[in-house]
Amino acid sequence: MSSCGNPAAEEQALMPRRLKFGNSKDCVRCRLKPGNIVIRHAVYCKECFTPIVDMKFRKVLEPSVNARVGTSKRPKLKASGNLCLGFSGGLGSSILLDIVHNTYFSGRTPLDDSGKPRGGTNHPRNASVWPSCIVCYVEACGAFAGMQDRTEDIRSVVERYPSFDFVPLRIEDAFDGSWWTKVSGLKSTPQVWLELSKEGLLTDDLHVASQVTGLTPVEAMRSYLSSLPTQTAISSALQNLARVLILHTAHSRGSSHLLFGTSLTSLSISLLSSISQGGGYTIREELQEEWAPVAASGSKPSNVLRVIRPLRDVTAKECAVYAWWNNISVIGRDKQRRAIIGIVALTKNFVVGLEKDYPSTVSTIARTCEKLEPKDAPSGQCRLCKRPMQSAIQEWKGRISIRSYSDDKLAADLAHIPSPCRGNLDTSIPSQVPPILALTDFLCYSCHTTLTSRSSRGVKQPAPGVSSATPLPIWVADRGLYEDGLMGDGARRKIPEEEMLDTVAEFLIDNQDCEE
Amino acid sequence: MAPTSCSLCRDAKAILKRPKTGQQICKNCFFFVFETEVHHTITESELFKPGDRVAIGASGGKDSTVLAYVMKTLNERYNYGLDLFLLSIDEGITGYRDDSLETVKRNQQQYDMPLKILSYDELYGWTMDAIVEQIGKKNNCTFCGVFRRQALDRGAASLKVDHIVTGHNADDIAETVLMNIMRGDIARLGRCTSICTQGEDTIKRSKPFKYAYEKEIVMYAYFKKLDYFSTECIYSPDAYRGHARTFLKDLEAARPSAIIDIIHSGEAFEVKEEIKAAQKAQQTCKRCGYMSSNDLCKACTLLEGLERGMASSVITDRARKNMDAMGPAPDNIRTIPLFRSTPTIAVELPSQS
Incomplete structure (x- = not known):
């Protein structure tokens, strides 16, 4: 196999492998000690490495701490609210906890001769950047049978940092009215249910169904996950549920900043995976986000929550070495959830594979995406993922693929349908069908695709007795689905032939018919 | 098990599953939706006007062969009023291009279109065989790509055409989006999803198959029994594109809509103004x-x-x-x-x- 790992490439055609590091084996920073680690072809010693990671962390975070950018070159850091840290137990978030604690909460204020903070405890220099810090963890064991609850393990990690308050969440809280009442302050929000097809999957039109009661939050969540058409959709939905749970929790606790421990490698994975799932419009939010729940009409706009990924310049390799040299124990993320094979997992394998031989590619992905912005102004906030939503998504989808002959736009083209297919064609004007409530127009491209895009493989037949509808996360109706006028439109060499056949065979239903 | 009826006409027996939508449809409906979608791409982007002289970049491969056939069909069906030409570039690769050019010559007869073949040798004084002899296979795709782009423009100018259409399909565009992100090519990333590009002095170029899946193009050629040649170049070791292609195929296997989803992403974002201003x-x-x-x-x-x-x-x-x-x-x-x-x-x- 060639140096780039592509078995099809010939050795002569490829770039020669670069040296792992430059001419000197001494640390490029202090130039005194022999290096202990190579980071993107540069050598660093152990003593210089930790301050470099800390510096990269602060360089990303600190320009966004103050609510307003002043004229001072080194402004005093003072956030307008509390701090919230998203914690998964993984490598990045474990380091995040440690660095945030050591940098902002370890009480390293200069002391006077009497051992008290110099200038008194009320001196502005001695005030914390954030008054308090909570650590949110979302336990996802309810999503899969037989998965271990790790909340207590996570609690024991967080308790090592006495300044942090632990806020455990469960993934099924997304379907729990009492949790929603607690974070939103709204007394009751109706849960939205969607119709399911015969196969037990969500329908293409995402029609709203009448409510079915009697499901516990765990049952509701499992029903939602089982109605999703692909493994990609399940992993993407779980990510979204956890993200929105943390956003609402952070907001309800008066946080001005929410930090995630996303490393450069993880960021590149999430950017590429988001683009591959149609999330190009929200590429900016994937990097850094200013979020607030959409206020109900007439009410005061909410405070803005800044979502920052301060480890976004630190690669996974640097994180691993940082954790090792600073004795930070890492519990790791749950294995069962990681095992879901979908676009996220494929992208992860691809990027991690690239990182080994081409470390700069990982950084290039993030740097390139930083230079992008959405083309048009948003038309609102997606009801499911709570990110900005592009307009005319369904028009775009309808334009690029014909899924039904009843589409009005096809009227002029139907004259060209071959005659054998005209038999059952109903080209008459559709009768007035009462409008049906549909969610389609209130979802971003990515969420709509998550709910409706199917695998090329056949779907499993649902178990008998499965419900004809599934609930959606409780926040979908936060602004009042029925009062907000969300009404849908209501309409429901010479190539051998064998080689060509091989290419398309998986899509042919009955090969005998191909010979017609 | 009873045969499935076509989910579009609900009459004929479904014989294929559309890679793009997952719908089970009959052969005639497949031809109709494939052609009509290309027609919609052309009309909604207002690619042509009556009387335009349009050159079809023809390599003899599946994409350009199907493109020539579909362009001719649509031009007649919807009275576009276009003068269609075939334009081929002979890179001078013995045993590869000379065979595929034979296919193009047959297409010229079958579709009754004028054909222009312009060679690297004629334009640059170098064939790809001679270039590879001097530089080896490493980076030879850079030479071929740069030379081909200019050769197509010059060939089109010689035919006095207003427009070149190429057979780039949805898979090619999605792959290019991924590749430009991975190699940080902001300038190309900004324009690679445009259906039509036009330089100051150059002829308009467009991609009517922008939303057509490669698998559907193969399927169309297969059912229509079109005459085409495999165009896998003997000098094509573009390892970087190979990585992106393999990754895209994996994504497509996980969820077929990934191809169109990547194109949607590419159309939804643009390069920031301050970055554009700094470009040459x-x-x-x-x-x-x-x-x-x-x-x-x-x-x-x-x-x-x-x-x-x-x-x-x-x-x-x-x-x-x-x-x-x-x-x-x-x-x-x-x-x-x-x-x-x-x-x-x-x-x-x-x-x-």
Whole structure:
């Protein structure tokens, strides 16, 4: 196999492998000690490495701490609210906890001769950047049978940092009215249910169904996950549920900043995976986000929550070495959830594979995406993922693929349908069908695709007795689905032939018919 | 088990599952939706106007063969009023291009379209065989890609056409989006999802198959029994594109809509204004008059490198500076003729047999 790992490439055609590091084996920073680690072809010693990671962390975070950018070159850091840290137990978030604690909460204020903070405890220099810090963890064991609850393990990690308050969440809280009442302050929000097809999957039109009661939050969540058409959709939905749970929790606790421990490698994975799932419009939010729940009409706009990924310049390799040299124990993320094979997992394998031989590619992905912005102004906030939503998504989808002959736009083209297919064609004007409530127009491209895009493989037949509808996360109706006028439109060499056949065979239903 | 009926006409028996939508449909409905979607892409982007002279970039491969067939069909069906031509580039790769050009010549007869073949040898004085002999296989795709783009424009100018259409399909575009992100090519990322591009002096180029899946193009060619040639080049070791392609195929296997989802992503974002402002302005090449972002266009730079025996060292901007530091180009090297929009080169018309 060639140096780039592509078995099809010939050795002569490829770039020669670069040296792992430059001419000197001494640390490029202090130039005194022999290096202990190579980071993107540069050598660093152990003593210089930790301050470099800390510096990269602060360089990303600190320009966004103050609510307003002043004229001072080194402004005093003072956030307008509390701090919230998203914690998964993984490598990045474990380091995040440690660095945030050591940098902002370890009480390293200069002391006077009497051992008290110099200038008194009320001196502005001695005030914390954030008054308090909570650590949110979302336990996802309810999503899969037989998965271990790790909340207590996570609690024991967080308790090592006495300044942090632990806020455990469960993934099924997304379907729990009492949790929603607690974070939103709204007394009751109706849960939205969607119709399911015969196969037990969500329908293409995402029609709203009448409510079915009697499901516990765990049952509701499992029903939602089982109605999703692909493994990609399940992993993407779980990510979204956890993200929105943390956003609402952070907001309800008066946080001005929410930090995630996303490393450069993880960021590149999430950017590429988001683009591959149609999330190009929200590429900016994937990097850094200013979020607030959409206020109900007439009410005061909410405070803005800044979502920052301060480890976004630190690669996974640097994180691993940082954790090792600073004795930070890492519990790791749950294995069962990681095992879901979908676009996220494929992208992860691809990027991690690239990182080994081409470390700069990982950084290039993030740097390139930083230079992008959405083309048009948003038309609102997606009801499911709570990110900005592009307009005319369904028009775009309808334009690029014909899924039904009843589409009005096809009227002029139907004259060209071959005659054998005209038999059952109903080209008459559709009768007035009462409008049906549909969610389609209130979802971003990515969420709509998550709910409706199917695998090329056949779907499993649902178990008998499965419900004809599934609930959606409780926040979908936060602004009042029925009062907000969300009404849908209501309409429901010479190539051998064998080689060509091989290419398309998986899509042919009955090969005998191909010979017609 | 009872045969499934077509989910579009609900009459005929479904014989295929559309890769793009997952719907089970019959053969006639497949032809209709495939052609009508291309028609919608053309009309909604207002690619042509009646009387336009349009060259179809023809390699003899599946994409361009199906494109020629569909363009001819749609032109007749919807009265576009286009004059269609076939335009082929002969890169000079023995045993590969000469065979595929035979397919193009058959297509010329089958579709009754004038054909123009322009060779690298005729334009640059170098064939790809000669280039590979000098530089080896490494980076040879850079030479071929740069030379082909300019050759197509020059061939189109010789046919006095307003527009070149190429067979780039949805898979190609999705792959290019991914590749440009991975290699940080902001300029190309900004324009790779545009259906139509036009430089200052160049002819319009567009991709009517922008939303057509590669698998559906193969399926169309298969059911229509179209005559095409495999165009996997014998010198194509583009490892980087190979990575992106393999990744895209994996994504497509996980969720077929991934291809169209990537294109949607590419259309939804754009390069920030401040980044665009810092990019080099477009000018014309001082030697051949073709559009360029430097004093010399990429084709002239590569050709000078070949002529001076330093071809493998002119791929990057830094290497180009090193070559400049060795003094000006000698007067006796071959150069590309000055680009004019209406040169006269003979065109081969289909025989009336």
